Amino acid sequence: KQEVTQIPAALSVPEGENLVLNCSFTDSAIYNLQWFRQDPGKGLTSLLLIQSSQREQTSGRLNASLDKSSGRSTLYIAASQPGDSATYLCAVRDNYGQNFVFGPGTRLSVLP
Amino acid sequence: DAGITQSPRYKITETGRQVTLMCHQTWSHSYMFWYRQDLGHGLRLIYYSAAADITDKGEVPDGYVVSRSKTENFPLTLESATRSQTSVYFCASSERQWGLFFGSGTQLSVL
Numbered sequence A: 001k002q003e004v005t006q007i008p009a010a011l012s013v014p015e016g017e018n019l020v021l022n023c024s025f026t027d028s029a030i031y032n033l034q035w036f037r038q039d040p041g042k043g044l045t046s047l048l049l050i051q052s053s054q055r056e057q058t059s060g061r062l063n064a065s066l067d068k069s070s071g072r073s074t075l076y077i078a079a080s081q082p083g084d085s086a087t088y089l090c091a092v093r094d095n096y097g098q099n100f101v102f103g104p105g106t107r108l109s110v111l112p
Numbered sequence B: 001d002a003g004i005t006q007s008p009r010y011k012i013t014e015t016g017r018q019v020t021l022m023c024h025q026t027w028s029h030s031y032m033f034w035y036r037q038d039l040g041h042g043l044r045l046i047y048y049s050a051a052a053d054i055t056d057k058g059e060v061p062d063g064y065v066v067s068r069s070k071t072e073n074f075p076l077t078l079e080s081a082t083r084s085q086t087s088v089y090f091c092a093s094s095e096r097q098w099g100l101f102f103g104s105g106t107q108l109s110v111l
Helices: none
Strands: A004-007 A010-014 A019-025 A030-038 A044-051 A056-059 A062-067 A072-077 A086-094 A100-102 A106-111 B004-007 B010-013 B019-025 B031-038 B042-051 B054-057 B064-066 B076-078 B087-094 B106-110
Touching: A004 A086, A010 A019, A019 A030, A019 A086, A019 A106, A030 A062, A030 A072, A044 A056, A044 A062, A044 A072, A072 A086, A100 B042, B004 B087, B010 B019, B019 B031, B019 B087, B019 B106, B042 B064
Parallel strands: A010 A106, B010 B106
Antiparallel strands: A004 A019, A019 A072, A030 A044, A030 A086, A056 A062, A062 A072, A086 A100, A086 A106, B004 B019, B019 B076, B031 B042, B031 B087, B042 B054, B064 B076, B087 B106
């Protein structure tokens, strides 16, 4: 059974710092991996999708990498801003393409 | 509006009542999902559907019923609501090679 963990559970940084969020999964037979952002009381917004054949994806200040063999993905946020404060979740899709398994999330606070 | 919409946004009900949460998507995605999100448990899959008339159980299906007679709709019914079903419910849709897209959620309180 696929299990997804995220470290750290919470992170507080001053504005302007570059930071890395980690996502680990136990079964490397994945179809793709997706990073989401969730603001309090809101739904999940997709940030980046990495297919299993890809190594990384970039969108603006965000860069996500994928190392399937080691069961890891990282989300790099450059020059963090207070507006980046949210919970970040990763999810892996199984190799049958049917189901997604979510990590518990990292709660990020960027202080002005 | 294009996208995935859930209704109602908020719902208060009493134990034992039947409640249906609606989900509608305009992309004609094959896959649709229902998740519940609770503090301490994260997002847990209730049911999913790979196509119209095809549904399958997720991690926490007990007490819930789904149907998918049309590709665009995937309602979730709580047959006899219990307090433990107080939660935020999210519907999502996807195609196999694409990512998951979420609705805004339904906050359900069972008194």
